[in-house]
Amino acid sequence: MRTRAILSILIALVFIIPPITSQAQTETQSIIIEVEGNPHEQKEYIEAYYPTVEVLEVYDTLFQGLALRGKAHQLDRLNGLDFLKKAYPVQTYQITEEAPINESVPFLLQDEVTQESLSYTGKGVKIGVIDTGIDYQHPDLEKNYKGGFDLVDMDADPMETQVEQGLSTIHGTHVAGIIAANGKMKGVAPDADLYGYRALGPGGAGTSVQVIAALEKAVKDGMDIINMSLGNTINGPDWPTSIAVNRAVDEGVSVVIANGNSGPDDWTVGSPATATKSIGVGSSTPPIKTASLYDSFENKKIELITLAGAPAWDLQKKYPIVNGGDGKKAIPDARGKIVLIERGDISFTEKAKQAETSGAAAVLIYNNEKGTFQGGMEQEISIPVTGISQADGEWLLDQLDTHSYWIETDYQITQDQISDFSSRGPVTANWQIKPEIVAPGAQITSTVPGGYQTLQGTSMAAPHIAGSLAVLKEAHPDWTPTQLKGALLTQALPLTDGEQLYEPIEQGMGRIRLSESINTATIITNPLLSFGKINTGKESNVVNLEVKNVSGKPQTYSFDLPEQTKGLRWYTPKTFTIEPGQTEQVPIELAITSSLLEPGLYQGWLELSNQEQTFSLPYMYVNQMSNFPKAMGFELELTPFQEKNYTYRFYSPEVAEKITVDLYDPNTLTFQQTLFSLDDPEPGVIEGEIPLKLMPKKGEYIADISVETEKEEVFHYQMNILIE
Numbered sequence: 001m002r003t004r005a006i007l008s009i010l011i012a013l014v015f016i017i018p019p020i021t022s023q024a025q026t027e028t029q030s031i032i033i034e035v036e037g038n039p040h041e042q043k044e045y046i047e048a049y050y051p052t053v054e055v056l057e058v059y060d061t062l063f064q065g066l067a068l069r070g071k072a073h074q075l076d077r078l079n080g081l082d083f084l085k086k087a088y089p090v091q092t093y094q095i096t097e098e099a100p101i102n103e104s105v106p107f108l109l110q111d112e113v114t115q116e117s118l119s120y121t122g123k124g125v126k127i128g129v130i131d132t133g134i135d136y137q138h139p140d141l142e143k144n145y146k147g148g149f150d151l152v153d154m155d156a157d158p159m160e161t162q163v164e165q166g167l168s169t170i171h172g173t174h175v176a177g178i179i180a181a182n183g184k185m186k187g188v189a190p191d192a193d194l195y196g197y198r199a200l201g202p203g204g205a206g207t208s209v210q211v212i213a214a215l216e217k218a219v220k221d222g223m224d225i226i227n228m229s230l231g232n233t234i235n236g237p238d239w240p241t242s243i244a245v246n247r248a249v250d251e252g253v254s255v256v257i258a259n260g261n262s263g264p265d266d267w268t269v270g271s272p273a274t275a276t277k278s279i280g281v282g283s284s285t286p287p288i289k290t291a292s293l294y295d296s297f298e299n300k301k302i303e304l305i306t307l308a309g310a311p312a313w314d315l316q317k318k319y320p321i322v323n324g325g326d327g328k329k330a331i332p333d334a335r336g337k338i339v340l341i342e343r344g345d346i347s348f349t350e351k352a353k354q355a356e357t358s359g360a361a362a363v364l365i366y367n368n369e370k371g372t373f374q375g376g377m378e379q380e381i382s383i384p385v386t387g388i389s390q391a392d393g394e395w396l397l398d399q400l401d402t403h404s405y406w407i408e409t410d411y412q413i414t415q416d417q418i419s420d421f422s423s424r425g426p427v428t429a430n431w432q433i434k435p436e437i438v439a440p441g442a443q444i445t446s447t448v449p450g451g452y453q454t455l456q457g458t459s460m461a462a463p464h465i466a467g468s469l470a471v472l473k474e475a476h477p478d479w480t481p482t483q484l485k486g487a488l489l490t491q492a493l494p495l496t497d498g499e500q501l502y503e504p505i506e507q508g509m510g511r512i513r514l515s516e517s518i519n520t521a522t523i524i525t526n527p528l529l530s531f532g533k534i535n536t537g538k539e540s541n542v543v544n545l546e547v548k549n550v551s552g553k554p555q556t557y558s559f560d561l562p563e564q565t566k567g568l569r570w571y572t573p574k575t576f577t578i579e580p581g582q583t584e585q586v587p588i589e590l591a592i593t594s595s596l597l598e599p600g601l602y603q604g605w606l607e608l609s610n611q612e613q614t615f616s617l618p619y620m621y622v623n624q625m626s627n628f629p630k631a632m633g634f635e636l637e638l639t640p641f642q643e644k645n646y647t648y649r650f651y652s653p654e655v656a657e658k659i660t661v662d663l664y665d666p667n668t669l670t671f672q673q674t675l676f677s678l679d680d681p682e683p684g685v686i687e688g689e690i691p692l693k694l695m696p697k698k699g700e701y702i703a704d705i706s707v708e709t710e711k712e713e714v715f716h717y718q719m720n721i722l723i724e
Contacts, residue, residue: 029072030056032209032240034065034085042066042083050077056154057213061220062247063240067209072638104286104440105178105188107415108464108514109471118515122189122470127179128218128226129463130211131172132204133160134196135449140183141176141194148196149217151210158196160449166202170448174455175229177447178463179470185447188467189474195223200230211272212244219251224473227466229258229459231270234633236651237430238684245275254473254481256281256466258458259435260423261374266505266601267628268423269434279469279485280434283419283441283461284495284511291315291386294410301410302392306443307348307365308376308455310385318408319361323400327351327365335359338407340396343387344368349378352385362386366393374421374456416495418506422458425505426530426601426620428628428653429683433528433603433620436485436508437492439464468514475518483548486525491516494605494616504528504603504618521551524615529606531590531621533654540591541621545608547586549578557586560607560614567596570606592621599624630707630715631659636723645689648676650705654683658708663701666720672696675703698724 035042043055043066052074056067068075078084109118128148136145136159148158161169182190199214200206211230218226226248236242245255255278262268273280291313293302304313315338324331324339328346331339331354339355343365355363362383367373367390375387399405419442425434441461445454465488472484479487492509495502509527525546532541549555558575571589578584588606603620622628634650652659661675673696676688705717 028069029075030067030069030207030209031075032059032065032067032212034063036064036083036085039064039066045083046078050074053078056209057151057216059212059216061251062216062244063212067213104444104464105186107286107440108188108468108512110515118471118518120471120474120518122180122192122467122474124191124193125189125470125473126193126195126222126224127189127466127470128195128197128221128223129172129176129179130197130199130214130218130226130228131175131230132169132200133158133172133198134176134194135160135170135173135447136196138173138177138183138447138449140181140185140447141173143182144180144190144192144194146193146195147221148198149214149221150198151213151217152198152201152206158198160198161202167204168449169200169202169204170453171200171204171229171455171459172196172198173448174444174446174453175227175459175463178444178460179227179467181447185445185452187446188464189470192467192470195221206230208241211241215241215244215248219248219253223253225254225256225466225469227256227463228272229457229462231258231260231273232633233262234271234651235267235269235274235428235629236271236632236653236684237274237276237427237432239271239274239633239651241272242275242278245272246277249275249277249481252481254469254484255279256462256469258462259283259425261421261457261459263422263424264420264506266424267426267428269425269427270423273423273434274427274432276430276432279465279488280425280436280508281441281458281462281465282424282435282438282507283422283456283458284438284507285415285417285419285442286440286444287413287415288443290412290414292410292412293407295407300395302388302396303372304364304386304388305372305374307352307385307387308374309453310352310377310381311383312443313362313384313386313409315362315384315409318406320404320406321364321396321400323397324351324355324358324360324363327354329354331355331358331360336361338362338364340364340366340393340400342366342368342393343373347378348375348385349381352377352381352383353379356381356383364388364393364396366390366396372420376455416493416511418495418497418502419456419458421456422461422506426622431530431532431620431622433504433508433530433618436528437465437489437512438495438507438510439468439512465512468512468517471514472517482525483523486523486527486548487517487520488512488514489527490522490524490615491520501605501616504605504620505601509618510616521549521612522555522610522615523548523550524608524617527615527617529588529617529619531592531619533622534592534594535624536594538591538593540589542587542589545586545588545617546583547578548583549580552580554579555610557608557610559588560609562604562606567593590619590621592623594623597623625709625711625713628653629717630654630656630709631705631717634661634703634705634719634721636721639689645691646695647687647689649685649687652681652683652686652707655710656681656683656707657710657712658706659686660706660708662704662706663696663721664704666700666702669702672701696723
């Protein structure tokens with residue numbers, strides 16, 4: 001029965017646990033602990049009585065805790081201290097990288113009515129970039145760079161990782177250039193003060209220790225704005241880094257976070273973009289020339305996705321296509337042709353280099369599974385390299401099987417499209433709409449060590465918002481972070497997919513319009529309306545919309561509500577007037593009869609108008625159940641400070657009757673053992689310990705997490721784990 005069941009379970013989540021080696025006792029480890037009482041006093045205690053344990057950082061602003069470093073047997077001695085509240089995992093965070101900057105920046109800085117450029121440049125505003133570091137010697141950045149800190153090497157030199165230190169990085173320099181480049185290229189805020197906080201080391205990976213420490217350091221250094229183009233896969237509002245972000249905002253700092261690159265599926269936003277008070281940013285397209293292959297006889301169009309680091313597709317006539325197989329071997333008869341290669345086995349770079357050596361004009365890499373994909377070149381390449389879907393690749397193979405085949409390229413100028421890779425909301429547990437705004441994130445050229453490079457991802461969208469906040473703050477230095485955020489959201493432009501608006505969880509309020517935000521007469525502090533989750537019966541939920549009149553004259557507003565439908569009733573004031581400089585709390589009530597609606601996620605738009613403008617307000621609610629993840633972020637590791645137990649840790653967004661983790665053999669799919677089972681676990685971060693004697697033998701397993709709900713529904717999530 002168990003074997004048959006495992007075959008039918010869809011793999012919804014993959015997380016590979018780092019191996020726990022026999023060297024753990026002698027290797028240096030870093031952990032973060034939450035403490036009771038004054039963390040400075042606890043630091044002194046540890047330094048006095050446990051001198052072999054190094055205290056890396058003291059957290060007393062965003063998080064009451066300590067970052068510690070030591071060997072396992074040294075940390076083991078701390079076990080049982082009465083002030084030790086909780087040990088957090090070193091959850092890995094990664095960069096969310098996937099039209100050139102001189103296209104996307106003027107696009108944002110131009111007044112859409114007058115077509116004139118803005119005069120503000122972010123002068124005097126301090127922006128902290130928490131990332132892989134900054135190449136502060138780059139000629140476009142050296143003028144604005146003012147300092148920072150390295151939370152990886154624990155020194156005051158936040159330079160990008162160099163080749164001799166491991167996998168070199170470029171990401172933070174690219175992000176910094178979008179914000180405030182001031183040389184050959186110009187960023188959004190070219191006169192802002194740049195500070196770098198290196199929280200991500202070789203290869204662009206880091207831990208919660210470095211991320212939270214970087215946040216704390218940036219807050220204490222007096223940053224006005226912090227950009228975080230990083231994230232993990234945990235869709236929950238109360239993961240430690242999300243909590244730290246909210247506290248940073250409470251300290252008076254605007255925090256901008258990339259929404260992630262796991263789209264286009266719903267529920268893919270991850271922490272810390274799930275933080276309630278952050279500005280979660282999705283990706284849209286600036287004005288860019290897009291290429292697609294077109295067969296006029298078959299009326300077939302094939303979308304092309306340029307791989308990062310490869311030249312743009314720029315073929316100007318019909319070209320023949322040749323099958324390059326898997327790209328492992330030399331490709332005969334490829335000179336002057338487009339080579340079609342299947343994804344898999346070897347890197348994109350190796351495939352592209354094989355085609356380049358064979359004299360190809362361009363490379364098409366088709367997916368080996370459903371859908372499209374993102375990728376990049378690890379070396380310089382001289383020919384265009386693009387990705388296409390599995391279906392399009394197989395269609396081209398069918399043409400090649402019957403005759404020699406030529407195809408032409410069609411070019412279009414597009415803008416304001418939501419990027420497929422951009423992670424969608426909403427957030428689990430509090431059902432908040434994310435992203436809250438979108439900005440250009442596709443095909444963005446910016447600074448990197450040694451020059452310039454084109455990248456794409458929500459990592460590139462977020463710094464457009466961070467730079468815009470700096471410009472807005474220069475224009476309105478007395479506005480609070482809440483007002484600055486509200487002004488950007490209020491004046492964002494809702495984007496359309498054809499004739500229909502993109503859904504709220506795809507775009508939030510829409511694409512940033514900076515000039516309109518600077519000159520806004522109205523600030524809506526909380527324009528994204530979440531009415532929560534309705535479980536049974538009839539419920540009425542109220543959102544108090546906060547509207548501020550920042551103009552010099554009275555403003556009268558009115559609602560245009562959706563049509564009343566079965567199971568739904570809207571209640572709002574018909575009109576209301578706000579005097580100059582005043583703020584009103586305007587109640588919006590939604591009464592829902594759950595039984596009259598199908599279960600699922602519902603979203604749409606309300607319209608609020610005054611004499612000069614109509615504001616589109618996105619709304620959302622969940623009726624009964626929806627296909628949101630019920631468990632995520634599963635971790636298994638030796639318990640901090642000792643090696644007698646294993647600690648498990650994962651996130652569950654709401655109440656469950658039972659959660660069970662079973663282990664299966666990855667080759668035969670046969671049941672091995674139940675790792676643990678929990679009755680009525682509390683939602684949120686769930687953790688516990690398993691005695692070493694109850695752990696399975698070393699090896700690889702498939703962990704199946706089954707979540708039983710109050711309605712006796714069972715959801716399964718699988719991941720591969722390695723126990724050593």
